[in-house]
Amino acid sequence: MIKEHVKCLIIGSGPAGYTAAIYAARADLKPMMYVGLQPGGQLMETTEVENFPGYPDGIQGPEMMIQLRAQAERFGTDIRDGLATEAFLNETPKRIIIEDKAEITADTVIISTGASAKWLGLESEERLKSGGVSACAVCDGFFYREQDVVVVGAGDSACEEAMYLAKLCNKVTLLVRKSEFRASKIMAHRTMNTENIEVLFNHETVEVLGETVVEGVKIKNNITNQEATLEATGFFLAIGHKPNTDIFKGQLDMDEVGYLDVKPGTTNTNIEGVYAAGDCADKTYRQAVTAAGTGCMAALDAERFLAQLEH
Numbered sequence: 163m164i165k166e167h168v169k170c171l172i173i174g175s176g177p178a179g180y181t182a183a184i185y186a187a188r189a190d191l192k193p194m195m196y197v198g199l200q201p202g203g204q205l206m207e208t209t210e211v212e213n214f215p216g217y218p219d220g221i222q223g224p225e226m227m228i229q230l231r232a233q234a235e236r237f238g239t240d241i242r243d244g245l246a247t248e249a250f251l252n253e254t255p256k257r258i259i260i261e262d263k264a265e266i267t268a269d270t271v272i273i274s275t276g277a278s279a280k281w282l283g284l285e286s287e288e289r290l291k292s293g294g295v296s297a298c299a300v301c302d303g304f305f306y307r308e309q310d311v312v313v314v315g316a317g318d319s320a321c322e323e324a325m326y327l328a329k330l331c332n333k334v335t336l337l338v339r340k341s342e343f344r345a346s347k348i349m350a351h352r353t354m355n356t357e358n359i360e361v362l363f364n365h366e367t368v369e370v371l372g373e374t375v376v377e378g379v380k381i382k383n384n385i386t387n388q389e390a391t392l393e394a395t396g397f398f399l400a401i402g403h404k405p406n407t408d409i410f411k412g413q414l415d416m417d418e419v420g421y422l423d424v425k426p427g428t429t430n431t432n433i434e435g436v437y438a439a440g441d442c443a444d445k446t447y448r449q450a451v452t453a454a455g456t457g458c459m460a461a462l463d464a465e466r467f468l469a470q471l472e473h
């Protein structure tokens with residue numbers, strides 16, 4: 163097992179991690195990054211990104227991540243394959259285990275491990291992920307203007323996504339698996355009162371229809387077992403996200419779902435020298451540009467902490 167020490171270790175490689183790497187490398191912190199299970203993060207699963215500033219013609223998600231990686235490497239970030247599997251953040255220096263490959267000690271650690279959208283787990287859903295199945299209405303809704311779409315979920319996210327899509331689309335059908343919303347009353351009320359949203363309670367997805375693009379959704383009433391087919395070109399999941407923070411449990415403060423707590427206005431966690439950026443600490447915005455913003459903040463916070471240590 164390799165043993166190395168670095169000033170700044172970045173765990174995770176989405177827009178937050180790469181932006182932290184660009185700033186940390188330019189500040190001469192000589193950052194090392196472990197890219198994790200899905201190098202590039204959630205954007206590797208999206209198609210066109212049209213809302214990241216600086217790309218007037220849009221850019222494919224994977225291409226943007228390749229560019230961010232190249233930018234981080236240009237300033238000397240040591241980018242490595244591997245998944246952080248254990249963390250000892252209360253030690254000095256902090257110690258991170260990378261599978262059975264490496265044991266890295268670090269003066270500062272930037273956590274940018276992201277969050278993973280939850281999926282239903284259907285074969286058809288997986289197959290059509292780049293053909294109309296999405297877990298982000300803000301990212302992809304624009305492509306379904308004046309079309310019919312289906313949203314699955316019953317929480318605040320589902321209501322928010324359904325209402326967002328209702329402004330763009332012809333019709334939104336919201337599939338709620340129980341007989342009631344989990345969302346707050348006000349969100350549920352607004353959703354129910356949006357003219358072009360139809361809420362189908364006690365309905366589940368049987369299959370997303372279509373070979374290469376979504377053409378419809380086969381649904382089932384889970385009380386009567388009656389099946390039906392909805393015509394739709396977009397299928398949006400809003401059944402929650404899971405932040406990738408399990409290895410920090412018991413060390414870092416987090417909410418009940420696992421989103422890391424940071425001191426407002428900073429990326430400081432409850433442990434000095436450990437910073438959290440991007441979706442692993444953000445259940446509200448979850449955008450590439452906000453992740454990049456907090457990645458920048460984390461590198462600046464780390465740099466200031468190291469400067470204090472040195473003086």
Ligand code: NDP
Nearest residue numbers: 282315316317318319320322339340344400401402403445
């Ligand atoms: P939630 O965990 O609140 O809700 C997830 C929903 O998905 C539940 O209603 C659940 O159904 C449903 N669900 C889970 N699995 C399945 C499945 N396999 N099939 C069908 N439905 C399924 O997640 P959200 O992302 O909505 O919200 C996360 C947090 O963020 C919440 O605290 C929320 O309040 C907050 N938030 C606030 C917003 C705001 O205030 N503007 C906007 C967005 C989020 P069931 O109820 O049957 O378990």
